[in-house]
Amino acid sequence: MIASEQFQQAIAGAGLPVPEVIHGDGTLYRFSTNGKRMDQSGWYVLHDDGDVPAGAFGCWRSGLSQTWCSKDTQAMTQAERSAHQQRMQAIAQQREADKAQRQHDAATAAAQRWEAAEPAPADHPYLAKKGVHAHGTRVESDGFLIVPMRDTNGKLWNIERINPANFKDKKGLLGGRRTGLYYSIGKPKGVLIVCEGFATGASIHEATGDAVAVAFNAGNLREVAQALHSKYPRLRLILAADDDAFTDGNPGITKATEAAKAVGGYLTKPHFSGERNDKETDFNDLHQQAGLDAVKACIEAAAPVAQEPAFPPLEGAGDGGAWPDPTPLPDALPPVAPFDAELLPHALRGWIVDIAERMQCPPDFPAVGVITALSGLIGARAVVAPKQHDDWRVVPNLWGLIVGRPGVMKSPALGEVLKPLHRLESTEREQWQAAHEAWELDTKVAELAGKANEKQAAAVAAKDPDKARALLAPTEQPTEPTMRRYVVNDSTVEALADLLVENPWGLLVYRDEVHGLLCSMDRQGQEGARGFYLTGYDGNQGHAVDRIGRGHSYVPRVCMAMLGGIQPGKVQSYVREAVNGGAGDDGLLQRFGLAVWPDIQQEFKLVDRWPDTPAKQAAWAVFERLNGLLPATDDDPQEWRFSPEAQAIFYEWLIPFETGIRGDDLHPALVSHLAKWRKLIPALALIFALVDTPDTNGVIHEGELIRALAWAEYLRTHAERLYAAALIPETTGAHALLVKIKGGKLCDGDGVLWESFTPRLVAVKSWAGLNSVDSVRKAAELLADYGWLARETVPSGDTMGRGRPSDRYMIHPALLAGGQA
Known part of the structure; x- marks a missing residue:
């Protein structure tokens, strides 16, 4: 065959x-x-x-x-x-x-038919027979009553059509969805009643005034109840069952009971007085037999049903003695050194402390911001020779990154320390505008003079060709003035290249949220942009920028300081990808030498006073003075060197530092970060010298270098915290989940603790850091690794073998007993 x-x-x-x-x-x-x-x-x-x-x-x-x-x-x-x-x-x-x-x-057809239908009249045969109002139903041209079937988002998927000549003939559209759909009557106010049929729901609503969800059949009760419980977790759900006493297995009571157990809801059924026939099964039948008061009494008598366990017991895990003692989770983040105001040059110290105190933000934020801003202002106008005889030179443009969750005043702190640069740029713009207007006049005058010479040349060309030729000779045209830029916020690489051609000594790139810039450069086709920024960190290298359809332009010196903020979760995921061979594994992230991730003070102190004006004026004066810093020549920067005492201190630091990063004790990602300190430390010393001791004839003394080395000790702790994302497991979510478990937050609506859970059950609670299935799964996996949970894979129940297996996690019995395990 x-x-x-x-x-x-x-x-x-x-x-x-x-x-x-x-x-x-x-x-x-x-x-x-x-x-x-x-x-x-x-x-x-x-x-x-x-x-x-x-x-x-x-x-x-x-x-x-x-x-x-x-x-x-x-x-x-x-x-x-x-x-x-x-x-x-x-x-x-x-x-x-x-x-x-x-x-x-079917949904498309349902929407079209619903729009075409008319509101159901009160005397429709079905409504008249059942003794209920229309409650928003409609009637089609053939007389069929139609009831919309919607999901919890209100989307219309199907309609139930009730035959006016045969009330048992109730059908949805062929192929249409039914599972989880319902028709709502009334608005929920503390109580929501779920029942099978429309007439049943109408009778209940008219008797109680409570909101009703019509599930259309017994098999859909559980799906509808669970959907509504997810949407309205605080509402009391009552399952109003049909009492199919004359049908084997009583499907009405059975299915309603299952639904009530699934959501920890209440259950009731109609109570008929006297003899009842096999047609009397639901609350509409009770309405017609005994009136609406009888219906209301039954609803009020609804009794709670114990919620069924989320899962059957895990084999072998029911006995608390079978569980090993859990291992404490590692700390989510390594500790960091607090910021000491003595790290700042004297001229800036009072201003930064005042900003941090008034904003109630970590002083690390404005401190890193002001040093990075000054490094951009200085740019390549001054360099430092870290070694006494070598030709190695360091440009002091630095990259700063502050890490903090939303709402901890990252942007306001940085905005405050950038105000001096914005004022300088505003003044520069006014001066440039005046110069540009004068240039436009000079250009017009030159054009008029050229035209006059042309006329004269035409008049004498025949008689005196030499004079005509002299009149037509090119004349020197006025040069268009350029405006110095200080801060660039959001610019393409091509536009940034043009700005750096006009500002060859450098500028500051500021991004309120650095993550967007980093991710944009990770995309395929952005290799050129990434290379441009990598070059910009050096501060003294040229770079060619290719332009689509316009060849390329060459920037003789790409010098950029960079500053911005980033959220902890985003920086952790980026660090993890970057140090594990991702698109960011090229040292770009490691160039943020001034990266800080401070602890946030939990206690808020109200500070309402005027800013420290003398401290602010002193700090802004530093910006004004460094704005006038001139290079040695049009092409060469000032050159600063260490004093003999400072040189000895630098070598004393450099030798063990180089030995340490060349060993095998540190993670490669941290080594890559620390290697950039060959530039960072001399650059900081130069900046401090230009701020506090500018009149030393290009000599950096030991005080400025010692301050820079103190920054190194402080920044080392923050670098270790930053790269901990690659060195230790991601424990933040695990800690948060464990706190919820210990606090008894994993429970049903009646406060009964769950013995086990799936990631989806936790994710729907939308707790911070645990608001997605993936984040909960990662947290639960780590807790399982440390013995706080036991994981079991549950195969798909599909008879055709479809669907993926799911994971569920049993909670350590000691936690369920209220202990700390």
Whole structure:
């Protein structure tokens, strides 16, 4: 027997009409299962092009779905089994795609029919028979009452059509979604009642005034209840069951009880007085038999149902004695040294302390900001020779990065220390504007003079060619003035290159959120931009910038200081990727030598006073003075050197420093960061000298160098914290989850602690740092590694083998008992 005939027999054996023609090309085909030509509820897929023909079939209307294979899987070779699994997965994907398309088509049709329908009249046969109001339902031109079926977001997916001549004839649109959909009557105010049918819901609402969700059938009660519980976790949910006492298994009570247990809700059923017939099952029947007061009394008598455990017990984990003692989690972040105001030059100290105190932010923020801003102002106008005889020169442009969560005053602190630069730029712009206007006048005058010379030349050309030639000779044109730029916020590499051509001694690039800049340079095709910034850190190198369709431009000296802020989570993920071979693994991040990640003071102190004016004036005067700093020549910078005493101190630091970073004791990422201190330390010493001791004839004394080395000790702790993201596990989320568990926060609506959970159950609570399934899973995995949780993989319950297995985590019994394990 050929495969298609065997496949047809399997379809017939499942009780479905057999399609006349079977196609074995692996495409999903539809067929009628009720004898009507237009019906397409049946479906099948057959692969008949390999060694082992296989397929699947089913009926959308009945929910039937079966797989078929011409060969028992136990008798298959490994290759055949693998091919069969791939085909089954492909079939499942086709079926899901077909299902999604059918639901989409049904939703479109439902929306069109709902818009075309008229409001249901009060005397509609169904409403009159049931004794209820319309409650927003509508009626189609054929007299069918229609009830919209929506999800918790309000999207219309389907409609239920009630036949006015046969009230038992209630159907949705063919292929339309039903699971989890409901029709709401009224607005929730503390209580929400879930029931099966529309008439039942209408009677309950009219009796109680409470909001009602109509689930349309018993099998949908649990899905609707769970969806509503997720949307309204604080509402009391009451499951109003149909009492199908005359039906085997009483599906109304059974399904409603399951739904109530799933959400920790309440359960009630109609109580009929006297004898009842087999047609009296729901609250609408009770309404008609005994009135609305009887319905209200039953709703008020709803009793709580204990919520079922989220999962069955894990095997072997129920006995607390079987659990080993958990290991304490490592600290989430290494400690850092607090900022000491003595690290700052005297002329800046009072201003920075005043800013930090008034803003109640870590002093690290404005301190790093002001040093970086000054490094951009100095640029390449002055350099330092770290060695006595070598030709090595260091440009003092530095990169600063402050790390802090939103709301800790990163941007306001940086904005305050950048104000002197903004004032300088404003003054420069005014002067440039005046000069540019004068240049425009000079240019016009030169144009007029040129035209006058042309006229004179034309008049004498025939008689005196030499004079005409002299009149037409090119004359020197006025040079257009350029404006000095101090701060650039958001610029393309091409525009930045143009600015650096006009500002060859350097400028400051400021980004409020550095993460966006870093990620933009990680994208494919941005290698040129990344190389440009890498060159800009050196401060004394040229760089060619390619332009699409316009060749390239050359910047003789790319000198950029850079400053910005970043959030802890973003910097941790970027560091982890950068040091593990990601796009950022090229030393760009390590160039942020002034990177600080301070602890945030938890206690807020109200400070409401005028700024320290003398301290501010002293600091701003430093900016004004350094704004006038001139290079040695038009092309060469000032050159500063260490005094003999400072030189000896520098060598005393340099030798053990170089030995340390050349060893194997440090993580390569930290080594790469510290290696940039060959520039950082001399650059800081030069900046401090230019601020506090500018009149020393280009000599940096030991005091400025010692201050720079004190910065090195302080910054080393912050670098270790920054790169801890690559050195230790990501523990922030694990600590947060453990705190929630210890605090009894993992519980149901009645406060009963969960014994186990899935990441999704925790993620829906939207706790900080635990608001996604992935973040909860990572945290739970780490807690499992340290013995606080036990993980078990639960296979998919799909009979066709579809779906991924899921993870659940059992909580250590000592934590459930209120202990700290």
